[in-house]
Amino acid sequence: MKKLVLILTFLISFCFSQEVQELTWPKGDTFLTFLDSHKISQSLYFNLEKEDKELCSEITAGITYHLLLDTDNTLKQVLIPVSEDIQLHIFKKDDGTYTFQTLPIKYDEIEETLVLEINHSPYLDIIEKTNNKDLANELIRAFSASVDFRGMQKGDHVVIKYKQKVRLGKYFGQPEIIGALVEVNRKKNYIFRNLNDDKYYDETGKSLTNFFFKTPVRYKRISSKFTKKRYHPVLKRYRAHLGVDYAAARGTKIYAAADGKIIFRGRKGGYGNVIIIQHKNSLRTLYAHQSKFRGGLKVGSRVKKGQLIGYVGNTGLSSGPHLHLGLYKNGKAIDPLKIIKVTKSKLQGSEKTKFLAYTKKVSNELVSSIEKIDLLKPVKLERTASATQINPRKI
Numbered sequence: 001m002k003k004l005v006l007i008l009t010f011l012i013s014f015c016f017s018q019e020v021q022e023l024t025w026p027k028g029d030t031f032l033t034f035l036d037s038h039k040i041s042q043s044l045y046f047n048l049e050k051e052d053k054e055l056c057s058e059i060t061a062g063i064t065y066h067l068l069l070d071t072d073n074t075l076k077q078v079l080i081p082v083s084e085d086i087q088l089h090i091f092k093k094d095d096g097t098y099t100f101q102t103l104p105i106k107y108d109e110i111e112e113t114l115v116l117e118i119n120h121s122p123y124l125d126i127i128e129k130t131n132n133k134d135l136a137n138e139l140i141r142a143f144s145a146s147v148d149f150r151g152m153q154k155g156d157h158v159v160i161k162y163k164q165k166v167r168l169g170k171y172f173g174q175p176e177i178i179g180a181l182v183e184v185n186r187k188k189n190y191i192f193r194n195l196n197d198d199k200y201y202d203e204t205g206k207s208l209t210n211f212f213f214k215t216p217v218r219y220k221r222i223s224s225k226f227t228k229k230r231y232h233p234v235l236k237r238y239r240a241h242l243g244v245d246y247a248a249a250r251g252t253k254i255y256a257a258a259d260g261k262i263i264f265r266g267r268k269g270g271y272g273n274v275i276i277i278q279h280k281n282s283l284r285t286l287y288a289h290q291s292k293f294r295g296g297l298k299v300g301s302r303v304k305k306g307q308l309i310g311y312v313g314n315t316g317l318s319s320g321p322h323l324h325l326g327l328y329k330n331g332k333a334i335d336p337l338k339i340i341k342v343t344k345s346k347l348q349g350s351e352k353t354k355f356l357a358y359t360k361k362v363s364n365e366l367v368s369s370i371e372k373i374d375l376l377k378p379v380k381l382e383r384t385a386s387a388t389q390i391n392p393r394k395i
C-alpha cells in the first residue's frame with residue numbers, strides 16, 4: 001500500500017511538474033532571494049553586466065511571472081517581466097548550470113477609438129464599456145488640469161483614441177492616449193499627446209501637464225542613455241537600460257529633480273542606495289548608487305525641486321561612480337532626458353506648426369466618431385402632444 005501511495009505521488013508530481021506556473025512576485029523578494037530559494041548560485045547575478053544588474057532591481061512586487069519546474073522540482077526556466085518590453089529569462093542548461101538572458105516581451109498592440117455618451121461618470125462609463133481601469137484613470141489624469149468633470153451632463157460625449165497592448169488575451173501595460181475629447185455641457189475640450197516629450201497639450205499647443213524637471217546632478221558626461229529594448233548585433237542579445245547614467249565624481253551632490261515626497265530610501269539590489277520620490281501626475285524619480293543619503297530625510301519627507309538629497313557613489317555595482325536616474329509614469333519607465341530638456345509650457349516654431357496640423361487631424365477624427373454614433377442611433381419617435389392636444393383655454 002505504502003508503495004502504491006509513493007508511486008501515485010510520484011505520478012502526480014510528474015504530471016504536474018511540467019506545467020508552467022503563473023505566479024505573483026511577493027513583496028520583499030529580490031532577484032537574489034529568488035536565486036537562493038531555488039538553490040541557484042548567486043554568482044549568476046554577480047557575473048552579470050552592470051545594465052543587467054540594474055534590470056534585476058526593476059522587478060516589482062505584484063507582477064505576474066511564469067515558472068517551469070523540472071521533474072526533480074528544481075527550476076527549469078523562469079520568465080520575469082521588468083518592463084512592458086523586457087523580461088528576464090533564467091534557464092537550466094543540460095549540464096545543470098543556469099544561464100541568464102534578457103528577452104523581449106511579445107505582445108499585440110491595438111488602436112481603438114472609444115465613443116461614450118455619459119450615463120454615470122466618465123470613469124464608471126469607461127470601465128463599464130471596456131473593463132479597462134487603467135484607461136479610465138489615464139483619461140481622468142490627462143484632463144485633470146483643464147476640465148471640471150462635475151459640470152458634465154448626461155448625454156455629453158467622451159471620445160478616446162488610444163493604443164493598448166494585449167498579451168495572452170489580456171490587457172497588458174499602460175494604455176497610451178493619442179488624443180481625447182471630453183464634452184462638458186456640450187462644450188468640447190481636447191488633449192493630444194506629443195510623442196516628442198510624452199506630454200499632453202491642448203489644441204492650441206499649450207502644455208496641460210505642468211511638470212518641469214531639473215537635472216539632478218552636475219555631471220561630467222552621460223555614460224548611458226535610456227533604452228527600452230535594443231538588440232545588440234555583436235553580443236547577439238537584447239539589452240535595456242531604464243534610466244540615464246550621469247558620470248560624476250564620488251561625493252557630488254544629488255538634488256531632487258522636482259517637488260515631491262520620498263517614498264523609498266534604502267538598498268535596492270543592483271541599484272545600491274536608492275531614494276525614490278513621488279511627484280504629481282503619477283510620476284516618480286529614482287536616484288541610484290548613492291554613496292550616502294543626506295541626513296534627516298526619511299520615507300514621508302517632503303522635498304523641493306533642487307533640494308539636496310544625497311551624494312554620488314557606486315553602491316550596488318562595481319563600475320565607476322555615477323547617478324542612475326530613473327523616471328516612471330504610472331509605474332512605467334520613461335526617458336528622463338525627454339522630460340528634462342523640455343522647459344517651456346508652450347510649443348513654439350516649427351514644432352508647434354507640425355503639432356497643430358497633427359492635432360487638427362486627430363480632432364477631426366474624434367468629432368467624426370461622435371457623428372457616426374449619432375447616425376447609428378435609432379430615431380426616437382415621440383408623439384407630439386401639441387398636434388392633438390387641444391388647449392381648453394383657446395376654445
Ligand SMILES: [Zn+2]
Binds near residue numbers: 054224241244324325
Ligand atoms: Zn543606469
